[in-house]
Amino acid sequence: MASTISINIVFSGGLELLFGNERNHSVSIPNFVPSDNSTCSTPSSSSSSTPPSDNVVSSTGAGDTKAADLEYLIYHLRDHLLKERPELFMENGTIRPGILVLINDTDWELEGEGSYQLCDNDEILFISTLHGG
Amino acid sequence: MAPTSCSLCRDAKAILKRPKTGQQICKDCFFFVFETEVHHTITEAELFKSGDRVAIGASGGKGKTTAVIWPDMLIVLMADSTVLAYVMKTLNDRYNYGLELFLLSIDEGITGYRDDSLETVKRNQQQYDMPLKILSYDELYGWTMDAIVEQIGKKNNCTFCGVFRRQALDRGANSLNVDHIVTGHNADDIAETVLMNIMRGDIARLGRCTLICTQGEDTIKRSKPFKYAYEKEIVMYAYFKKLDYFSTECIYSPDAYRGHARTFLKDLEAARPSAIIDIIHSGEAFEVKEEIKAAQKAQQTCKRCGYMSSNDLCKACTLLEGLERGMASSVITDRARKKMDAMGPTPENLRTIPLFRSTPTITVEMPSQS
Numbered sequence: 001m002a003s004t005i006s007i008n009i010v011f012s013g014g015l016e017l018l019f020g021n022e023r024n025h026s027v028s029i030p031n032f033v034p035s036d037n038s039t040c041s042t043p044s045s046s047s048s049s050t051p052p053s054d055n056v057v058s059s060t061g062a063g064d065t066k067a068a069d070l071e072y073l074i075y076h077l078r079d080h081l082l083k084e085r086p087e088l089f090m091e092n093g094t095i096r097p098g099i100l101v102l103i104n105d106t107d108w109e110l111e112g113e114g115s116y117q118l119c120d121n122d123e124i125l126f127i128s129t130l131h132g133g
Numbered sequence: 134m135a136p137t138s139c140s141l142c143r144d145a146k147a148i149l150k151r152p153k154t155g156q157q158i159c160k161d162c163f164f165f166v167f168e169t170e171v172h173h174t175i176t177e178a179e180l181f182k183s184g185d186r187v188a189i190g191a192s193g194g195k196g197k198t199t200a201v202i203w204p205d206m207l208i209v210l211m212a213d214s215t216v217l218a219y220v221m222k223t224l225n226d227r228y229n230y231g232l233e234l235f236l237l238s239i240d241e242g243i244t245g246y247r248d249d250s251l252e253t254v255k256r257n258q259q260q261y262d263m264p265l266k267i268l269s270y271d272e273l274y275g276w277t278m279d280a281i282v283e284q285i286g287k288k289n290n291c292t293f294c295g296v297f298r299r300q301a302l303d304r305g306a307n308s309l310n311v312d313h314i315v316t317g318h319n320a321d322d323i324a325e326t327v328l329m330n331i332m333r334g335d336i337a338r339l340g341r342c343t344l345i346c347t348q349g350e351d352t353i354k355r356s357k358p359f360k361y362a363y364e365k366e367i368v369m370y371a372y373f374k375k376l377d378y379f380s381t382e383c384i385y386s387p388d389a390y391r392g393h394a395r396t397f398l399k400d401l402e403a404a405r406p407s408a409i410i411d412i413i414h415s416g417e418a419f420e421v422k423e424e425i426k427a428a429q430k431a432q433q434t435c436k437r438c439g440y441m442s443s444n445d446l447c448k449a450c451t452l453l454e455g456l457e458r459g460m461a462s463s464v465i466t467d468r469a470r471k472k473m474d475a476m477g478p479t480p481e482n483l484r485t486i487p488l489f490r491s492t493p494t495i496t497v498e499m500p501s502q503s
Contacts, residue, residue, distance in 0.1 A: 013368065097399035100368060107369070109150040110137055110157055129368045130395065 004028045005068060005120040009077065013128035015099065020083045029076055029118070035064040037075040070103070071114030073124065098130040141166070148373070152363045152406035160373055167370055171358050172224050178345045180356050183231030186311040189218050189263075190237055190302050215376050216367050217317040217359060222261050235309050236261070239301045240269035241294060242277025268305040270297055274453055275484050284456060293456075296448045300440060300486070306353050308489035318357040321364040321398065324409045327416035329394045340421030343413060363409060438486045449486055457483060 009025040016023045033039075066072075074095060078086050088096065094114055095101055101108040102125040103116055137147040137157050145159035151166075158166065181187065218236060225232045238254045258265035271277045274297060282290050306314045323343060330339040341347065346356040359367065370376075401408040434440065435447035446454070457480065460473050 012372075097403040098395075100365060102372075105148060105373075106136075106146070107149045110147055125372075127368055127372065129364050130399070 004030055005118060005122075007073060007118060008121065008123040009081075010123065010125045012125065013100075014130075015089070015126050015128040018084055018089055019077075019081055025081060027073075027076065027081065029068050029073065031068060032065040033068045033072045035066045037072050039072070039076045039079040068118045069114060070101075070108065070116040070118060070124070073118060074114070095126070096130075098128065100127040100129060101125070102127070149366075149369055152365050152402065153361075153410055155406070163366075163373070164370070167362070167366055168220060168223060168227075171220055171362060172228060174345070174361055175224065175230075175358050178356070180315075180346060180358065181230055181232055181313065183229075184233075185231075185313055186233045186235070186309070187221070187313045187315060188235045188237040188266075188302075188306045188309055188311040189221060190214065190314050190316040214317040216371050216374075217315065218261055218263070219374065219376055220370075221315065221358070222263070234261075234263050235311060236263050236265040237302065237305045237309060237311075237314070238265065238267045239298055239305065240267055240271075241298065242270050242279055244279055264309075266305055266309055268301050268308070270301065273297070273301055273304060273486055274449065276453070276456060281456065284459070293452055296452055300447070300449045303353060303440075304487065304489050311353065313354045313356065315356055315358055317359055317367075319359040319362050319364050319367055320409050320413060321395075321402075323357070323360060323416070324412040325391065325394045325398050327412050328398060329391060332394070336421055336425050339416065339419060340426055343416040361410065361413070437483070439488050440486070453486065454479060454483060 006026060006028050009027060011019050011023055011025075019025065071094070074090060078090050082089055089099070090096060101113075103111045104123055105125075108116065139145050139147050139159035139162050140156045141158050141162040145161065147157035148160050149163050150157050151163075175181065218234075221232075221234060224230065225234060236254060236258055254265065254267070269277075278290065278294055281293050285293075302314060302316075326342045327339065330336075330342055343360075345360050346354055348354050398409065398412075432441055432443055433445075435442040435450055436445050437450045438447060440447040440449065442448070444451070455473060458473065458476075460476070
């Protein structure tokens with residue numbers, strides 16, 4: 001049984017600047033992930049250095065699990081891929097308003113948003129519309 | 134989740150939830166409704182008449198002071214003006230508007246920021262087969278934004294950029310001898326401006342900011358065909374049409390107040406997507422008293438350059454004089470202006486900003502034949 005799935009990530013509209021100026025990324029995440037979205041790779045090592053921000057920290061990491069969903073992916077991207085200013089990417093446990101999300105070229109609002117269950121080789125596109133000029 | 138089918142054609146897979154209506158629609162229906170709504174906006178407001186020469190403000194900007202969301206980092210997405218150019222050309226061909234279209238772009242002179250976006254505009258010119266005019270702050274004012282920031286620092290530089298860009302668009306439009314400038318202001322921008330004018334108590338502007346067409350300085354009309362188009366749909370349109378657009382960051386400091394208004398608006402939209410169109414509707418429904426509308430100072434022409442102005446000198450000439458005299462950071466208010474006057478007479482050799490009024494020979498970079 002494959003224990004991880006591979007997800008293709010694309011950042012656009014300026015969002016790539018928060019991710020080392022790279023538009024395309026590929027991440028590998030477990031099939032089953034902690035329900036509390038804690039993203040330490042080994043759930044038992046609860047002493048890992050997750051940012052002490054608005055992350056929902058449970059008492060220990062060895063709690064419930066769920067099938068990997070987009071909500072978890074967002075935490076994963078913030079904790080492992082994001083290089084700077086997490087508040088420009090996430091707000092209140094989800095993507096910051098004004099950032100569009102497409103799952104395999106479909107508006108995530110049609111796919112259940114954060115509760116969408118990820119599949120192997122999904123492509124998730126994040127486009128920022130927050131801009132001036 | 135099972136794929137949803139389009140609520141319009143009931144056939145293809147829905148790819149977008151429309152923020153305005155909540156409808157779930159497929160790609161082809163999306164293109165059709167988006168373009169048709171812009172067409173209706175244009176025809177209902179009777180924006181153009183056949184034979185009009187129309188410049189598309191392709192500065193990548195909003196023609197307003199630089200708006201920003203992200204603290205100390207300005208993301209400029211060219212999507213709006215790229216989509217505007219594409220949709221204007223599509224509708225002009227489809228509905229025989231009979232318009233002559235031009236791309237007008239402003240180069241602020243910010244190293245590494247506008248350089249790449251101007252490359253995008255040049256590609257657009259070839260893709261859309263439209264004449265392109267690029268006007269730089271340097272040739273108009275003798276100052277690039279880089280040089281301005283070097284002198285005055287990062288505070289207040291958005292004031293310069295905003296005044297200079299607006300005038301540059303007007304002066305560029307003059308040189309193209311056009312009747313009309315269209316800009317990419319969208320529903321989100323207008324709702325944000327309504328909120329800002331309420332928060333600032335600027336009732337005269339509140340009354341004007343929802344107008345689709347204004348005729349401010351000079352005789353050139355300015356209008357906003359995307360007045361009712363959501364930013365989400367503009368960006369989605371650019372993405373699904375695979376339009377060539379550009380995004381980058383302005384390296385100079387942001388207009389924080391507009392940033393707060395934008396964040397607030399985006400939070401409202403997340404809770405209730407119709408909020409944006411509702412705010413525009415509220416803005417349109419205000420009836421501003423005649424005496425408040427008339428409270429604007431009488432318009433005259435700038436004694437130095439001839440541009441429309443409510444004072445002896447227009448804003449650009451005032452700002453420019455401050456820069457030349459090394460007192461730029463204090464020239465933003467009337468009081469500071471008096472202080473500068475008290476420092477002594479204006480130097481003799483000050484630059485006159487060119488107006489390009491009704492020039493018989495028009496120099497336009499034509500699309501190369503390839």
